[in-house]
Amino acid sequence: MTTVVDVVTAALLLIxxxxxxxxxxxxxxxxxxxxxIHVATKPATLAVVCTVxxxxxxxxxxAPTTKLVLAVTLQxxxxxxxxxxxxxxxxxxxxxxxxxxxxxxxxxxxxxxGADVEPGVEDG
Amino acid sequence: MTTxxxxxxxxxxxxxxxTTAHVIRSRNLAARAAGIDMLVAIVLNxxxxxxxxxxxxxxxxxxxxxxxxxxLGSVTIARYIEERGP
Numbered sequence: 246m247t248t249v250v251d252v253v254t255a256a257l258l259l260i261x262x263x264x265x266x267x268x269x270x271x272x273x274x275x276x277x278x279x280x281x282i283h284v285a286t287k288p289a290t291l292a293v294v295c296t297v298x299x300x301x302x303x304x305x306x307x308a309p310t311t312k313l314v315l316a317v318t319l320q321x322x323x324x325x326x327x328x329x330x331x332x333x334x335x336x337x338x339x340x341x342x343x344x345x346x347x348x349x350x351x352x353x354x355x356x357x358x359g360a361d362v363e364p365g366v367e368d369g
Numbered sequence: 370m371t372t373x374x375x376x377x378x379x380x381x382x383x384x385x386x387x388t389t390a391h392v393i394r395s396r397n398l399a400a401r402a403a404g405i406d407m408l409v410a411i412v413l414n415x416x417x418x419x420x421x422x423x424x425x426x427x428x429x430x431x432x433x434x435x436x437x438x439x440x441l442g443s444v445t446i447a448r449y450i451e452e453r454g455p
Contacts, residue, residue: 251370254370254421255370255373258373258374258377258418258421259373259376259377261377261414261417261418262376262377262380262381262384262414262418263380265380265381265384265410265411265414266380266381266383266384266387268384268407268410269383269384269385269387269388269391269407269411270387272387272388272391272403272404272407273387273388273390273391278397278399278400278403278455281400281403281404282399282403282406284403284407285403285404285406285407285410286406288407288410288411288414289406289407289409289410289413292410292414293410293413293414293417296377296413296414296417296418296421297417297420297432299417299418299421300417300418300420300421300429302421303420303421303422303424304420304421304424308426309420309426309429312426312429312430312432312433313417313420313429313432315433316413316429316432316433316436319433319436319437319440320413320436323436323437323439323440324410324440326440326444327406327439327440327443327444327447328403328406328443330443330444330447330448331399331402331403331406331443331446331447331450333447333451334399334447334448334450334451335397335399335450335455337451338399338450338451338453338454338455339454339455340397340399340455
């Protein structure tokens, strides 16, 4: 039984760390800020869930499990809020998405409501 | 188990190095903020690996605190970007 738990823990730890590594490579290769924000949200939820459930499997008593589950719940609530705020702030500040992406819903919303849409800022 | 923890540590360290290189290289504040968000997530992953390895209750508290602080930091940077430009 202990060996089964250990094997599952090891698999979860490796999956979580591998996801973080893949996401950091994606962060380096993505063309503009918005796709980078999209990449940054993945390890913040999925990888953290994997590694934290591995930790819970290794230490299944009440007090640490409560803390770890609370941390994961907090992460699930706050990670989308933070990245949404970042994306909206970048759009308000005048940063435009890469021209390869065809959808820009915030610009459409601004055009419909009559706000002036300034020309795009070159993004690195 | 120790081998797995070492492999995870190397992977997470590499991820941290790549993300730091991106933060240094990127040319606007929003991309940097995304990179720093990602660094916080990597630190959370490392702390969870440490909890699984050492089974220390104190590190679980640290994980909770850093999850909260990362959110506050991201939201603060977003407010500043909205006021002052990217």
